[in-house]
Amino acid sequence: MLSLLITRLSNNRIAIALCNVFIMALPISLLATFCNLLEIFAFRMEWLSFAETIGNVGRLTAHIFPILINIYMAMYLSDTHRLPKSATIACSLVAFFIVSYQWTFISTVIPLPNSFAVALLSAFMTSTLISIINRTKLMHVDLSSSVVDNSLKVLACYILSLTSIVLVSSFIKVMIMPTFSLYNWFPVLNPLDFTDAMIYEFIRSILWSFGINGHNVLHTYKSELYDITVANIEAWRNSGDALNIISANFYDFFTGMGGSGNTFSLVVCMLLFAKNRGYKTLAKAVFILALFNINEPLLFGIPIIFNPIMLVPFILVPQVSLVIAYFSFWIGWVEPINEVNSWLLPPLLSGYLSTGGTAGGVILQIVILVVGVAMYYPFFKIMDTRSEGIDVTRIFNRRFFVNSDMAVKSKLASFIPSMQSNLQAQRNVERLNAEGEMILYYQPQVDVKNGQIVGMEALLRYRTHNGDILPPTFIQSFSQLQMMPELDYWVIEQAIQATSPYSSRPGFLLSINVSSDTILTKGFVKYLDKLIIGSSLKYEQIEIEITEELLVSDEVMTAEVINQLRTLGVSVALDDFGTGFSSLAYLSRYDFDKIKVDRSLIQKLDTARGKELLRIVVELGKVTNAKLVVEGVETHEELQYISSLGVRYVQGFYYYKAMPLDNIVTLMDAERVVV
Incomplete structure (x- = not known):
């Protein structure tokens, strides 16, 4: 449903x-x-x-x-x-x-x-x-x-x-x-009646649910209640009359902490339990405002208005809060409100001052806040889980500082619709965990002059319970959920651990493709350094492949990471060269140890235009003095033409498909292979 x-x-x-x-x-x-x-x-x-x-x-x-x-x-x-x-x-x-x-x-x-x-x-x-x-x-x-x-x-x-x-x-x-x-649709409400108070609070929440200011629509009720409250407190002070349970501040301090919907409970819930970075940031940003019972940023930021998921607790929490507060006053556990204060008073302080400086008002507000957090939690968890991988701060940044045009075609242009993509991605990941496991295959890189294996690239694969090996078509789901760092870290750890025993072989090189999200993660270089130190591999036996996506993401930080890696002795390769519109520009900005020409550039070698394009790309690559590797070589004709261009290293089905590590070790041990 x-x-x-x-x-x-x-x-x-x-x-x-x-x-x-x-x-x-x-x-x-x-x-x-x-x-x-x-x-x-x-x-x-x-x-x-x-x-x-x-x-x-x-x-x-x-x-x-x-x-x-x-x-x-x-x-x-x-x-x-x-x-x-x-x-x-x-x-x-x-x-x-x-x-x-x-x-x-x-x-x-x-x-x-x-x-x-x-x-x-x-x-x-x-x-x-x-x-x-x-x-x-x-x-x-x-x-x-x-x-x-x-x-x-x-x-x-x-x-x-x-x-x-x-x-x-x-x-x-x-x-x-x-x-x-x-206004005939609204019942005539008695400001002091418990049932009518429930009706008032319900109507107010419903109106806010559709973006209508409930205070304005029901201002006659609130004005009447204010006049009654002032007169009642005056009579209590002068002649000792009993204080009314329901007063003007009753709604402000016990059913509207943080604003309509008792949303201070929601802010606390977000601070304690949010996994989505955007929600956590939003909660921190609105916390001070919520202290003063201002919740518009929360209503429009999650959002709550027009959101069928969050409207349920938004309506129910004030109702439950009203019941708790009313009967706490009625039974006598808490002193009734005996003075009128500003609705902007923060929670706890408002409970203390409004009840004549007693601890009962504070304790009552704490109880209501805890109950509110418990009620908001299951609904917010749905939002948080479905929105994992969507960063509300990025959406706001894109709206406020980058692009003033509204995206009318993309479902990911806003926050709630993005949850559907996340929901599908989560299902894909859950299905993967249930039906099989991730494994690593390795594809050799070969020196065309002597047929020797000069390195291998770790490639992620998926093995079903039936033993079928599938390509990593699921990576987009991990990316959607912002789980690429977790996936990349698993690949790096498994690859280094598996190949560590073969570090003594001459010329051994392990190449690992790392996503932009992972490389730009704080502490990535230190993490990699620690893994290499804990293994038998040397720094020069590790190669990190990056794509143009990383270069576009953050040029300053990317340059810093590349320099840190090369300072350690780790090689850096530019993967998929020739596929991006700005690949050429980056050749002059960064120092790469290897450039890998993408398979798409050799798929048209049967045409003169395709051959000329590959020749130009190879010549550009040679200018950098980096090693050139052409990926996806599958036929003898492709290999011959690539060799004629002076390219020495290739990777592709012509020599070897991706295979388990044991198979490569067998190849390396064979007499015809020298590594």
Whole structure:
């Protein structure tokens, strides 16, 4: 069931759009929250003028968030439908403002639209209508027509789309909603009743689940509760009246620690249990904000909003927290809240101050936090496991600092849809573990002048329980899960351990292909150094093969690693030379001991163009003074031509296929082989 849900999410263009949009808008949320914190700090320091200014900036920034959501969604959908971007955004914004004012979805603080749902819906409806109308024969832009005619068609298309949205909205508002008013759907709630408190908390969580600010929609309830709370505390102080269990801060301090959904429990859960590096980083980044009950970065960063996996605990945790808190007060284990404090007070401190400086409030909050962590854990574990190998920080970096365009074609453009690829990769790895084992084969490298084996490359293979030997088609799954370092380390350890007994043979050389993820791992060179020291092999008997992918990843760090390896005495070979568009550029930047020409360059030797291309590549390789090895040599004709170019070393089926180490040892021991 979960797999089906994730699969549908992965292929749902609306889900992909929502993920992209909220990630793009996240910096605005962060900016607003930092302004709020600065305002509080400035007031504490009595910098009143600065506090007022930064507070206004924060409130204005927060209020333009829905507007940006509308703009980003319009941008995304205009790319999807191939519509003029600026005109689509303008039309979407106008529709958003008109519909919001029609329905009074306007902030009471700053007169701007504040509904996420309307922001998204207006952008979606606008772009969809424009796309439909634009495809009609009457409105379709014809390049053979004049500029004036096409401009009029575009203008008419957008006006018609906007008019349609406004008319439909007006019809619903005037003809339907008087009978089915939105607020008539909400029950009349008694602010002091336990059952009504559960209903209020449930409605608030549901609204936030769809990006609608529950506090704004239910502000009349919260305002009434605030007035009742102030009067009740005043009566308690003056005449000793009993304190109400439910008060204005009851929700802030016991069902909303860290923000709606009691998400401080989720932050703690992520810090303690997250295996995904991106989630761990996100938890550290939002921890301070969560202390002050600000959780927008968490809502949009995991995300929680529009995420069917995380919405379950997001709704349930506050309900359970409310029950625990209510009955703790009712039984008398904890003193009722006896003063009104700011909702920004951190957990534990808020429990202590709100209950008159008693430890009971602190203990109650700790219990609720622990229960919340336990409830969030199984759902977060699903996200964490399915997202292993996806780095949210890389996604954010790509969105904020690298590419301002939204990826509309790739399912990996956002975070939740990426889980489907990870889920499939995990299944592949689990199936491999269940149905067989990894083994190493070795393919000799041969000196064409005398037919002697001058080295061998360790190659990963998979052996099923039936004894079938399969090529490593599974490597992509390990890469998807960011498990390449583990796989490479296994190969390196096994290869060095297996070949160590043969280190005394003259000219022995072991070549190991290492992925870019592994080589750039901190401490890789020290790790390799330790393995070699613990074996009988010498440094000069080890060769590390790298690909152009590594050279592109991080040139500075790559150069440092190559220098460290060569300083040890380990050879460095450039693998798959000639396949990358920038391979030639790297020949002048790095010192390689060996260059391995890719098999793809000799597959067309039956043509004059193919022969000339290989000749040029070989000549370029010779300029570096590195040894040249041509891979994939399979026929006598290929060998003859390669030899005529002055290439001395080859690797391929013409001489030997990849084989178990024992077979190579037998070859090396034969009288015709001298190593």
